[in-house]
Amino acid sequence: MNLPTIPYHSDDFSLRIDKNVAFNILSFRALGDDAKIIKALLIYTALNHQEEDLFGFYRLDPKKFAKSMFLQESHLYRLHPNPYFLTHDPRAQEKLERERNAPKGRMSEWRTWSTYLENALYILTNQSIVDDYRFKDETKTIITTSRFNFFDEITFKLEKTGKTYRVIYYYKPNKKYEENLKQYFLLGEIKKYNQLKKPNLEDAYLDLLNRIGNANAKNINSILFSLDTISSILGLKKYSKFSDQKRAVSRKFDKLCTVIGEDVKGLQLTWVNPNDNIGDYIGMVQHGVKVKVDNVAMITWDRLSEEQKRKKDSKNFKNIFNTELTRAFIQAYFNKYSGKLAGLSEDRKKQLFYEWFISDVDNDIKEVKYENTYLDIYKNSKGMHAHSREFFKVVEYAIKIQTKYNCISFENDRLILYLKDKRVTFKHLYQLLEHIEEIRK
Structure with missing residues (x-):
């Protein structure tokens, strides 16, 4: 079937x-x-x-x-x-x-x-x-x-x-x-980076995401740029007239917004004079500096609430923890069984690791690696033992269904979980465990 x-x-x-x-x-x-x-x-x-x-x-x-x-x-x-x-x-x-x-x-x-x-x-x-x-x-x-x-x-x-x-x-x-x-990173999407290559905006994508992330950390949602600076970021040539330069900047910024607007809600560019009362901002243009009226670019976006920041941070930490924990388990296995693995193909090494992990072998090593990774990522032990217990309950359940049904396999660089009416494929061990936890509930 x-x-x-x-x-x-x-x-x-x-x-x-x-x-x-x-x-x-x-x-x-x-x-x-x-x-x-x-x-x-x-x-x-x-x-x-x-x-x-x-x-x-x-x-x-x-x-x-x-x-x-x-x-x-x-x-x-x-x-x-x-x-x-x-x-x-x-x-x-x-x-x-x-x-x-x-x-x-x-x-x-x-x-x-x-x-x-x-x-x-x-x-x-x-x-x-x-x-x-x-x-x-x-x-x-x-x-x-x-x-x-x-x-x-x-x-x-x-x-x-x-x-x-x-x-x-x-x-x-x-x-x-x-x-x-x-x-020490910024968050982006490879699909959007590639999408912005054609209009030559991939540099601006990285630059502005980084600046916006830094501003969000300070609870600020606006950045000022001189006309020369915003033009350089957007990869534009120098125009002889201010009006032509501003139009070129606005057009190119609009193209950028069509791609990243969903990630940075309310993103827009307006032309301002920093001597006016425009609130808090980040930028090289300072209050009191004489500039030609409305030739300073100000980008603004919707301010993130504390709850939005907390969810974003939690999501990032979760992903970092999952990937680093998987990496720690892999390294522990490779270190202990290096002689057994010598000369084997990459796929065979992966298969043997998964067989080792979904077994009762070396449970003490696995528990130590979990706690060490938790401390390394979260920098404290609060909730560590409770999370560890829940994690290994899911592992125990995975071992139980694998022993009884032989329903987990590794094929074509993917983990596969066979269910009654379908088979689900996973790129990573932590994704398989997430799904098994949902089934267990």
Whole structure:
């Protein structure tokens, strides 16, 4: 009997993007044509960290990357006219010679970092793109470092598919970059980021979401910009007339609003004079500064209530806790059974982990990992033991129905729960447990 397949949808997902990407938009623009792929890689690796790769394989498939980020795959494979490794690596010419002389050329171990995608990966690993990289220390104090590489290491693997081979890349993210994805981030959507590429507004999307988030934290719902600043954020050229410049800004801002209006309720732009009584705001334009009348842009939006802020924070913490807890369980299993797992495929390692988790084996390790993760994310033990008991009751129920019905399996990179009238697929363990908890009730 063929049961209908129902993908499980969770409402707790918003993409966490390192704030430094928004802070340093102008630094990325200085990279010219490479900026588009580099920014896409930082968005995609944020997605990988949070949603696609909780197992920590750090795998980057060019085909999946291109599809996710609305990039032309063939462009990623084109040879870059001036790859950064040529000037950075003192052995670049020697490596190029070996690549040329290898029987299989670039499809060999002597492959160099020469395509547009490879150049972007190499820059993220070997070049300090941003002048000041910000992160939070253990006391939540914001620290700045002057030199920073987003990735610590990149490698590639030639993977056989049928009778041919394709290149798969692996990267090791900088630990501070990974920490920022759970401590120092802005919230966005990959779909909207991609949607705003055509009107050249993806930079403005990140920049303004970051500024709006910072303003909300201070209970302020308006930001002032000089005409030059808002034009730069929106990627506009300089017009000779103020009136033409303002019209161009208004038109482009309207395009932005059509995409992000649902996320930022009441978002609008008006032209004001900061010397007028316009209330509290954030911005570089200060009271008392003489400006031409109504040539200052003010963006406003609906102020968030305390209850809305609390729900938003709770949703974020829940998602961070779920992903970090899953990651902690995976790491504990991989550490204990590393010998058993050596040489196995990624899918086989995942399958064995799920079999281990939905069993009575190593319950003491699982309980310790739960409590350690809870303390790490929530920074206190209030409610920890009660939440832990409820969590492991759901796990016990999962073990019970699996033992009795063998209704949970892992197929095609998805967990599957077989029910009487359907089968439900899940990307992550915590989603499966959420659904089982609903059934148990």
